Amino acid sequence: xxxxxxxxxxxxxxxxxxxxxxxxxxxxxxxxxxxxxxxxxxxxxxxxxxxxxxxxxxxxxxxxxxxxxxxxxxxxxxxxxxxxxxxxxxxxxxxxxxxxxxxxxxxxxxxxxxxxxxxxxxxxxxxxxxxxxxxxxxxxxxxxxxxxxxxxxxxxxxxxxxxxxxxxxxxxxxxxxxxxxxxxxxxxxxxxxxxxxxxxxxxxxxxxxxxxxxxxxxxxxxxxxxxxxxxxxxxxxxxxxxxxxxxxxxxxxxxxxxxxxxxxxxxxxxxxxxxxxxxxx
DNA sequence: AAGCTCGCCAACCGCGTCTGA
DNA sequence: GTCAGACGCGGTTGGCGAGCT
Numbered sequence: 001x002x003x004x005x006x007x008x009x010x011x012x013x014x015x016x017x018x019x020x021x022x023x024x025x026x027x028x029x030x031x032x033x034x035x036x037x038x039x040x041x042x043x044x045x046x047x048x049x050x051x052x053x054x055x056x057x058x059x060x061x062x063x064x065x066x067x068x069x070x071x072x073x074x075x076x077x078x079x080x081x082x083x084x085x086x087x088x089x090x091x092x093x094x095x096x097x098x099x100x101x102x103x104x105x106x107x108x109x110x111x112x113x114x115x116x117x118x119x120x121x122x123x124x125x126x127x128x129x130x131x132x133x134x135x136x137x138x139x140x141x142x143x144x145x146x147x148x149x150x151x152x153x154x155x156x157x158x159x160x161x162x163x164x165x166x167x168x169x170x171x172x173x174x175x176x177x178x179x180x181x182x183x184x185x186x187x188x189x190x191x192x193x194x195x196x197x198x199x200x201x202x203x204x205x206x207x208x209x210x211x212x213x214x215x216x217x218x219x220x221x222x223x224x225x226x227x228x229x230x231x232x233x234x235x236x237x238x239x240x241x242x243x244x245x246x247x248x249x250x251x252x253x254x255x256x257x258x259x260x261x262x263x264x265x266x267x268x269x270x271x272x273x274x275x276x277x278x279x280x281x
Numbered sequence: 282a283a284g285c286t287c288g289c290c291a292a293c294c295g296c297g298t299c300t301g302a
Numbered sequence: 303g304t305c306a307g308a309c310g311c312g313g314t315t316g317g318c319g320a321g322c323t
Contacts, residue, residue, distance in 0.1 A: 015316095016291070038308060054309075055292070090311060105312075106290055 013047040017056050021046055025053055026061050034062075059100045066098040070107055078104055079112060 017025075028044045034057055037050040046053065059065075070078070074096060081092045089101035089108075096104065 014293070036308090049293090051294090051309080052292075058310095059291075087312065101311075102291080109313095110289055 011047055012049050012052075014052075017048075017060075021048065022056070022061055025056060029057060029061075034058075055102075059102045062100075064098060065100060065103075067103065070099075070111075074099070075107075075112065078108060082108060082112070 024044050024046055025040070028040060032043075034054075037054045040046065040050055040053045041048055048056075077095065078092060081095055085091050087105075087108075089105040093099055093101040093104050
């Protein structure tokens, strides 16, 4: 099973994405949809690795993403799920549709690890259990274990949700997200069927994606009126800020925020994660 | 005011898994 | 059954900005 060469390192640009690149990528995805990442650099002319394109989209450009300001509920949920699932960030992220696995991972590493990292170290978390045990487990045992973990995670989540409406849901509610809780529940129950509403949602997704990027562009244009964003990171940071600003000032977050992450992951032909988590969950 | 240290986060890298030929 | 391509995931790193001395 040869490892993929990923990208021919020659001529492939690295480092922070510029707004122009973002626009090109979003435009392409708007037309063709996410997927077939291999073709993205070739068709768009982007001098980026396909992985980089996918990462940029899933972690940054994909609409419906909320960045920063994790609510208490989200924090608790992450802690709970981390204890149950271990460092399976993609699986955890599937319970927080508006957050990316990278974001959750970063948040855990920077904020929560210090506070709650010991929980895992003590072996309370399933992560500690699973990492050790699944080597000696048979496949059947491991799958049963997974199902148990999933069940526990669902239960924990339901408990968390039943206590009060999660802050992230209420916050989202401020924005015009029509059926967020419903979609969230569908995520919760892992109903993987791509309904026609999801298909319609996908269209809205791209529309709002374009909106996102146009706002991003506007912010960038304003910035370029003053000294141009010459610094590599500063450009990205400014774009990041403008994106965030847009989601704060105006409701950029689409109503389909919840639909995309799982649909994308589950529907993607080929490719999978390391563990069956996050897709079968 | 200048230099230093630390925290945060976007992005990269390597590996595992799945799928089709 | 085998192999190569494609994709997703988790760990890690690089660089900027904020806070501190």
